[in-house]
Amino acid sequence: MCNKWVRRTSLFLCLSVFVFVLFLSLRKRLDAAYAGTKESCITDKCHSRMGKEKFVHGPAAVGDCSACHKQEGKHKFAPIANVGDLCYKCHDRLDTKKAVHKPVKEGKCTKCHDAHQSPYRFQLRAEGVNLCFMCHDKKLASGKFVHGPVAVGGCTMCHNPHQTDYPRMLNAAGNEVCFTCHVDKAEAFKGKKFVHKPVQDKCVNCHSPHSGDFQYNLPAEATQDLCFRCHKDKKEWISKVKVKHGGLTTERKCLACHDPHVSDYAKQLIKAPMDTCMTCHDKQLDTPDGKIMNMKSYLENNKDHHGPIKQKDCSACHNTHGSDNFRILRKYFPPVFYAPFDPKNYDLCFNCHEKTLVLEPRTTTLTGFRNGDQNLHFLHVNKAVKGRTCRACHDAHATNNPKHIRDSVPFGAWPLPVGFHKTAQGGSCLPGCHQKFEYNRTNPVKNR
Numbered sequence: 086m087c088n089k090w091v092r093r094t095s096l097f098l099c100l101s102v103f104v105f106v107l108f109l110s111l112r113k114r115l116d117a118a119y120a121g122t123k124e125s126c127i128t129d130k131c132h133s134r135m136g137k138e139k140f141v142h143g144p145a146a147v148g149d150c151s152a153c154h155k156q157e158g159k160h161k162f163a164p165i166a167n168v169g170d171l172c173y174k175c176h177d178r179l180d181t182k183k184a185v186h187k188p189v190k191e192g193k194c195t196k197c198h199d200a201h202q203s204p205y206r207f208q209l210r211a212e213g214v215n216l217c218f219m220c221h222d223k224k225l226a227s228g229k230f231v232h233g234p235v236a237v238g239g240c241t242m243c244h245n246p247h248q249t250d251y252p253r254m255l256n257a258a259g260n261e262v263c264f265t266c267h268v269d270k271a272e273a274f275k276g277k278k279f280v281h282k283p284v285q286d287k288c289v290n291c292h293s294p295h296s297g298d299f300q301y302n303l304p305a306e307a308t309q310d311l312c313f314r315c316h317k318d319k320k321e322w323i324s325k326v327k328v329k330h331g332g333l334t335t336e337r338k339c340l341a342c343h344d345p346h347v348s349d350y351a352k353q354l355i356k357a358p359m360d361t362c363m364t365c366h367d368k369q370l371d372t373p374d375g376k377i378m379n380m381k382s383y384l385e386n387n388k389d390h391h392g393p394i395k396q397k398d399c400s401a402c403h404n405t406h407g408s409d410n411f412r413i414l415r416k417y418f419p420p421v422f423y424a425p426f427d428p429k430n431y432d433l434c435f436n437c438h439e440k441t442l443v444l445e446p447r448t449t450t451l452t453g454f455r456n457g458d459q460n461l462h463f464l465h466v467n468k469a470v471k472g473r474t475c476r477a478c479h480d481a482h483a484t485n486n487p488k489h490i491r492d493s494v495p496f497g498a499w500p501l502p503v504g505f506h507k508t509a510q511g512g513s514c515l516p517g518c519h520q521k522f523e524y525n526r527t528n529p530v531k532n533r
């Protein structure tokens with residue numbers, strides 16, 4: 086009886102000890118498992134790929150899963166509530182500058198980085214542009230012309246993926262982004278007197294930093310349509326004027342005269358204003374309406390240049406972008422030899438000279454073209470019919486005679502000679518119109 090009790094008790098005790106030992110050893114194993122050591126989490130069956138990719142994250146590489154995963158049960162891990170905060174436990178904050186990339190601001194680091202490993206450097210989820218195109222529209226780089234750095238896959242050559250102090254997370258301020266690579270342009274633009282407003286403002290006003298459908302990543306053809314996007318008034322003017330300038334429609338269009346970036350001359354001209362004109366008007370031009378003279382050699386051969394030409398200002402009289410007037414003149418000027426008098430006919434000349442020149446029949450002050458006090462300008466010009474136009478006697482550009490009196494004037498097909506001869510107190514002419522007439526301001530001449 087006693088033996089039976091002793092046997093039962095010792096059996097119970099033995100069993101208890103056995104269970105206790107079993108419990109202890111199991112506990113040890115579970116603890117080891119729960120501790121998250123490499124041996125325990127990474128086995129042939131479990132998480133076997135972990136650590137096999139080319140780039141493995143520091144803590145994952147040493148198998149320290151628990152650095153990030155907090156265990157809640159046998160094989161239960163707390164979801165990671167805020168990935169950003171987790172990463173910042175070990176890494177510097179990446180949301181302290183003025184421009185922070187939205188996914189970074191929201192702490193979504195793992196949208197771009199795999200927390201454990203990846204075939205790509207920095208455990209990125211994709212390589213080069215593909216990473217960015219996971220969220221951004223591929224269209225950005227799908228223009229016909231793709232900018233060098235985009236083409237070779239480097240969005241991060243200009244943008245920081247996390248943050249910078251410049252808008253759009255650019256690596257530098259404004260145009261400096263461009264000049265970091267286009268050093269030659271920075272050099273070429275330096276010290277120029279005139280910078281086209283949109284260039285000063287930002288290069289990307291015209292050039293897409295990514296891609297464009299036209300050469301140089303432009304949004305429109307460089308030589309004209311690009312300009313018209315902003316210079317709408319010019320587009321309208323050029324299309325509506327009656328007399329078009331052939332200079333606008335050469336191969337280079339606007340760029341024949343203007344530099345799109347910088348210039349040493351006002352109005353973005355490629356050369357000094359008159360030299361710009363002479364890039365084309367240094368030869369005779371054939372047009373459907375006849376020949377246009379070689380203005381360069383004309384000015385070289387006729388030494389006495391009219392005031393505005395001395396100032397090298399062709400635009401004083403001509404509107405290069407076209408006009409409603411004959412010869413793209415800014416103001417009306419009769420293209421003919423005779424015109425009924427109307428002061429409006431001479432708007433061009435009277436823009437700079439006094440109208441009174443032709444308004445008073447008698448004067449001793451208004452003009453030197455008088456015989457005594459008889460105003461010969463009035464006499465010739467101020468007629469109801471067959472008034473002589475200024476061009477009958479003067480050349481607007483230059484002549485070798487005093488007062489820009491021409492040698493001859495086209496009269497129909499005939500170059501009608503003017504035959505001007507100047508004297509101290511007056512002059513004479515023997516034109517194709519009449520016999521020799523003289524005038525003298527102090528001692529009026531009686532012409533027959």
Ligand code: HEC
Pocket residue numbers: 126127132135142144145148149150151152153154165168171195200201
């Ligand atoms: C640096 C922190 C960190 C370390 C170290 C880490 N993880 Fe993770 N793990 C994460 C984060 C963050 C997520 C959530 C992923 C997400 O949000 O896309 C995650 C998710 C997981 C998941 C869910 C599936 C998945 O891949 O998204 C598994 C499984 C996992 N981790 C296993 C492990 C194992 C095993 C280890 C140890 C070898 C480990 N992790 C080490 C941060 C870590």
Ligand code: HEC
Pocket residue numbers: 142143144152153168171172173174175176194195198200207208
């Ligand atoms: C427990 C600390 C710890 C946490 C948490 C942590 N990291 Fe790391 N991380 C490291 C260490 C250590 C390295 C290795 C550093 C080295 O190689 O210079 C590293 C390296 C990296 C690298 C590669 C850097 C390089 O220069 O190659 C990236 C990218 C990275 N971590 C992103 C993350 C992200 C994203 C998170 C959050 C999901 C995160 N880390 C969370 C410790 C941590």
Ligand code: HEC
Pocket residue numbers: 169172173176179186188189192193194195196197198207209216241246247
């Ligand atoms: C939009 C994608 C993206 C997001 C979101 C992102 N990263 Fe990055 N990260 C990158 C890229 C791309 C690189 C490589 C940069 C390079 O090429 O210089 C990088 C590099 C890193 C590096 C290593 C190089 C360095 O700059 O020190 C660390 C560390 C890092 N990221 C941490 C983080 C952390 C932490 C977060 C979240 C707060 C985060 N990243 C969010 C794209 C991202």
Ligand code: HEC
Pocket residue numbers: 184186187188196197216217218219220221240241244245246252253254
């Ligand atoms: C996980 C998605 C995601 C990835 C990947 C991503 N971005 Fe973004 N990015 C965004 C979001 C969201 C915005 C905010 C868009 C908005 O506000 O309209 C943004 C905005 C931007 C902006 C504009 C910032 C501003 O101030 O308007 C730039 C530039 C940018 N990302 C560049 C990149 C580059 C470069 C990459 C690749 C390294 C990249 N992104 C990868 C999600 C992403």
Ligand code: HEC
Pocket residue numbers: 214217218221225226232234235239240241242243244253255262289294295
């Ligand atoms: C040569 C430098 C450069 C490169 C390379 C570059 N960007 Fe940009 N990116 C810029 C500039 C400059 C802006 C600002 C444009 C503006 O102000 O209009 C910008 C703007 C953006 C924006 C804001 C929205 C927009 O379209 O203006 C996004 C998004 C963007 N870039 C994404 C990318 C991605 C994705 C890549 C790679 C495929 C990339 N960038 C490559 C310079 C660059």
Ligand code: HEC
Pocket residue numbers: 232233234242243262263264265266267288289292293294301302
């Ligand atoms: C990371 C260097 C880099 C940056 C920054 C950069 N570029 Fe470029 N750019 C290049 C390269 C490389 C080419 C290709 C050159 C070639 O094909 O001859 C190029 C070509 C160009 C071209 C076409 C030139 C040609 O002859 O076809 C233009 C226009 C241009 N870039 C404008 C810009 C503007 C505007 C910016 C600033 C938003 C900028 N670039 C910023 C590297 C850069």
Ligand code: HEC
Pocket residue numbers: 260263264267270281283284285287288289290291292301307308311340345346
């Ligand atoms: C008003 C529009 C406009 C702006 C703004 C502009 N460009 Fe241009 N860019 C052009 C045009 C038009 C061309 C084509 C010129 C040609 O065909 O001769 C061009 C050509 C270029 C070229 C390639 C041809 C060459 O001359 O080498 C580069 C590089 C360039 N630009 C850089 C820049 C940089 C850098 C900026 C900012 C500092 C800038 N551009 C601003 C209109 C612009």
Ligand code: HEC
Pocket residue numbers: 279281282283290291307308309311312313314315316339340343344345351352353354
């Ligand atoms: C993105 C808009 C934009 C584009 C494209 C543009 N311009 Fe301009 N341009 C301007 C602005 C703004 C001004 C300054 C106007 C002002 O000051 O009133 C200007 C001024 C000018 C001036 C006068 C400069 C001065 O000193 O008064 C000329 C000439 C000119 N542009 C020619 C061109 C030509 C040629 C093109 C095409 C290659 C072009 N622009 C394309 C915006 C543009």
Ligand code: HEC
Pocket residue numbers: 308309312313316319323332333334338339340341342343352354358361400405406
């Ligand atoms: C044959 C030479 C020539 C061509 C081609 C030319 N321009 Fe001009 N442009 C000039 C001259 C000269 C001036 C200065 C006129 C002045 O001083 O009044 C000027 C001035 C300008 C101005 C500033 C002053 C103003 O009139 O508002 C703009 C803007 C302009 N041009 C735009 C254009 C555009 C756009 C094109 C192409 C459609 C173009 N130009 C083609 C010669 C030219």
Ligand code: HEC
Pocket residue numbers: 328329330331332333335341342358361362363364365366370371372373377399400403405411412413
């Ligand atoms: C890029 C070449 C080019 C430049 C530069 C140029 N022109 Fe012309 N110009 C022409 C051509 C071509 C014609 C012939 C027009 C035609 O075919 O009707 C012409 C015609 C003219 C005419 C006669 C217009 C007519 O049809 O009656 C005048 C006046 C004129 N140009 C003045 C100027 C002035 C002033 C300048 C400088 C501001 C200038 N041009 C610069 C090419 C140019």
Ligand code: HEC
Pocket residue numbers: 359362363366376377378380391393394397398399400401402403412414418420476481482
């Ligand atoms: C004082 C005003 C004035 C100035 C300044 C002026 N022109 Fe003229 N231009 C005229 C007038 C007026 C005509 C028409 C002449 C005629 O047919 O009688 C004309 C005609 C022309 C013609 C057409 C010639 C032909 O063969 O019929 C050209 C080309 C021309 N000008 C170019 C220029 C150039 C280039 C400059 C600058 C060097 C210039 N003009 C300066 C007033 C001017």
Ligand code: HEC
Pocket residue numbers: 391392393401402418433434435436437438475476479481488489
């Ligand atoms: C843009 C202004 C301007 C316009 C337009 C202009 N002129 Fe002149 N003209 C001048 C200037 C300036 C002088 C030089 C005055 C001086 O040297 O005292 C001058 C001088 C003259 C002279 C010589 C005067 C002298 O005493 O030597 C004659 C003749 C003349 N202009 C005729 C004309 C005719 C004809 C027209 C119309 C086709 C015309 N001008 C249009 C500005 C202009």
Ligand code: HEC
Pocket residue numbers: 431434435438442443451452453454455462465466473474475476477478479488490507511512
């Ligand atoms: C019949 C020929 C003739 C016609 C037509 C003519 N002029 Fe003259 N003009 C002259 C002569 C000759 C002189 C020189 C007078 C002198 O100094 O001896 C002159 C001188 C001038 C002068 C210098 C100042 C002065 O009056 O002495 C100007 C300015 C001038 N003319 C402008 C014009 C304008 C404008 C027109 C058209 C409205 C015009 N001329 C029409 C012959 C003419």
